[in-house]
Amino acid sequence: MIQLAIDLAFVLEKAILIGGIISVSLLVAMYSTWAERKVAGFMQDRLGPNRAGPFGLFQPLADGLKLFMKEEIIPNASNKFLFILGPGLAMMTAMMTSAVIPWGKQIEIFGRTVDLQIADINIGILYIFAVLSMGVYGIMIGGWASNNKFSLLAALRGASQMISYELAMGLSIIALLMLTGSLSLKTIVELQSASGGWWNIAYQPLGFLIFIVCAFAECNRTPFDLPEAENELNFGYHQEYSSMKLGFYLFAEYINMFMSSVLMATLYFGGYDIPFVNDASLIESMGMNLVAVLQGLSLFLKAAFFIFVFMWVRWTIPRFRYDQLMHLGWKVMIPLALFNMLITAIVVLIRENGWPF
Amino acid sequence: MQMLTNRSKAVDRHPMTVWEKMYLPAIAKGMSITLSHFFKKKPTINFPEETRPFSPVFRGLHILNRDEEGRENCTACGLCAVACPAEAITMEAAERKEGEEHLYREEKYAAKYEINMLRCIFCGLCEEACPKDAIYLSETFAPSNYKREGFIYGKNDLLIPDPKKEPELYQKAVGERARKK
Numbered sequence: 001m002i003q004l005a006i007d008l009a010f011v012l013e014k015a016i017l018i019g020g021i022i023s024v025s026l027l028v029a030m031y032s033t034w035a036e037r038k039v040a041g042f043m044q045d046r047l048g049p050n051r052a053g054p055f056g057l058f059q060p061l062a063d064g065l066k067l068f069m070k071e072e073i074i075p076n077a078s079n080k081f082l083f084i085l086g087p088g089l090a091m092m093t094a095m096m097t098s099a100v101i102p103w104g105k106q107i108e109i110f111g112r113t114v115d116l117q118i119a120d121i122n123i124g125i126l127y128i129f130a131v132l133s134m135g136v137y138g139i140m141i142g143g144w145a146s147n148n149k150f151s152l153l154a155a156l157r158g159a160s161q162m163i164s165y166e167l168a169m170g171l172s173i174i175a176l177l178m179l180t181g182s183l184s185l186k187t188i189v190e191l192q193s194a195s196g197g198w199w200n201i202a203y204q205p206l207g208f209l210i211f212i213v214c215a216f217a218e219c220n221r222t223p224f225d226l227p228e229a230e231n232e233l234n235f236g237y238h239q240e241y242s243s244m245k246l247g248f249y250l251f252a253e254y255i256n257m258f259m260s261s262v263l264m265a266t267l268y269f270g271g272y273d274i275p276f277v278n279d280a281s282l283i284e285s286m287g288m289n290l291v292a293v294l295q296g297l298s299l300f301l302k303a304a305f306f307i308f309v310f311m312w313v314r315w316t317i318p319r320f321r322y323d324q325l326m327h328l329g330w331k332v333m334i335p336l337a338l339f340n341m342l343i344t345a346i347v348v349l350i351r352e353n354g355w356p357f
Numbered sequence: 358m359q360m361l362t363n364r365s366k367a368v369d370r371h372p373m374t375v376w377e378k379m380y381l382p383a384i385a386k387g388m389s390i391t392l393s394h395f396f397k398k399k400p401t402i403n404f405p406e407e408t409r410p411f412s413p414v415f416r417g418l419h420i421l422n423r424d425e426e427g428r429e430n431c432t433a434c435g436l437c438a439v440a441c442p443a444e445a446i447t448m449e450a451a452e453r454k455e456g457e458e459h460l461y462r463e464e465k466y467a468a469k470y471e472i473n474m475l476r477c478i479f480c481g482l483c484e485e486a487c488p489k490d491a492i493y494l495s496e497t498f499a500p501s502n503y504k505r506e507g508f509i510y511g512k513n514d515l516l517i518p519d520p521k522k523e524p525e526l527y528q529k530a531v532g533e534r535a536r537k538k
Contacts, residue, residue: 042395042399043391043392043394044394045399045400313384316384316390316391
């Protein structure tokens with residue numbers, strides 16, 4: 001028998017971290033639904049939900065309770081196993097992204113230094129893209145297993161959209177990786193938060209623009225929410241779903257939104273770096289744990305801002321037509337990302353080798 | 358061609374310029390508009406907690422009036438029923454008996470007085486027709502009900518509280534409008 005050289009404290013530490021991060025992201029997703037309705041209301045000169053509890057804060061609980069109480073319908077003609085697997089897969093892939101994101105630097109508990117990151121793998125970004133492309137399966141399986149032609153068409157629509165935009169997203173990230181020279185998210189954040197280091201948005205404004213547009217498309221948010229166009233395209237891949245299985249699909253969208261907001265903050269806006277302050281000197285004066293809390297807060301504020309942008313865009317811009325969507329994805333975003341990559345490559349080459357001519 | 362009004366606009370179908378094709382300026386413009394609405398004051402009135410102020414000439418639920426001694430004013434003359442364009446008012450008259458002088462002001466009174474609030478159009482013609490100042494329209498509206506029968510208001514729904522026995526309720530029921538007279 002092989003003895004694994006992992007002590008119990010390490011397993012416990014990671015388990016607590018995973019539990020904490022999952023519950024925090026579920027909570028954030030829950031209150032994103034509330035915030036979405038509040039933002040929608042405010043932008044349309046309404047008040048939004050304000051009946052359940054103070055400022056309507058219990059609204060997500062009421063919504064969740066309602067979804068749980070609803071009758072659960074599994075269509076006779078559906079493939080029951082895949083039908084149930086679909087929303088589970090969507091939810092799981094949405095949560096899995098959080099594993100490689102650094103939520104803060106380090107904390108010290110019981111004499112142990114704990115990294116606030118579940119797994120610092122050196123292929124962090126690759127992992128995220130792998131998980132993201134798994135997200136397509138949630139949609140495809142759900143749509144196919146419903147045994148409904150509208151669901152299937154919507155699933156195909158959603159899958160082709162996600163795959164098209166993943167391409168441009170990957171290309172925009174490559175330019176960033178050429179600058180940082182690392183796939184590990186922790187290294188990327190540390191490069192940005194080092195003294196004298198700028199946030200990547202300063203080097204990669206075009207890359208960020210492409211990334212945010214693709215993130216909208218990946219999360220199926222307006223203006224790219226064709227997979228679930230409720231009012232004009234006969235709902236979407238979750239047409240046959242009811243009760244909490246439908247809730248899972250909708251909930252997974254909000255978790256995805258939170259995760260991509262965190263990812264944008266991590267890649268382009270310094271991650272957990274506290275702006276205008278030298279974090280290293282702050283650790284000396286305030287202690288490691290307090291700074292870690294501040295760093296987590298800073299990351300959350302950045303993510304909250306991006307979540308707000310997601311909602312802000314949703315209540316401003318109307319939906320694209322499907323041919324326009326594909327046109328934008330293949331004929332605009334990908335050439336633009338390639339151009340951005342080329343420029344970045346030239347700059348990096350010149351910076352490393354000097355002006356050779 | 359002569360235009361009837363100057364409001365018609367020709368549809369602009371020119372091909373998009375490069376600036377317009379970039380989308381982003383237009384998107385930024387749209388987002389600035391929605392953001393400005395985000396901070397605007399909301400016109401919402403939170404109904405049960407706040408109510409919309411009624412206009413001074415608002416015509417709401419009917420009230421059957423009493424005089425200062427608490428006697429019913431109505432003599433069941435039927436002028437209100439005749440005046441009513443929606444035919445919402447029905448009544449049955451009765452003669453005042455000996456010893457009922459403290460209840461009814463005149464010798465004749467309405468034993469039954471019903472208004473169908475589903476028929477009523479709240480025009481206020483009954484109030485104008487009444488020679489005895491016995492009926493007037495108050496500042497409240499009919500509350501919702503599950504059954505049609507609930508909207509046929511009888512005398513015990515319509516009569517104002519006795520000013521001698523329940524002066525506070527009476528004052529509340531009289532409201533602003535009657536006080537002005």
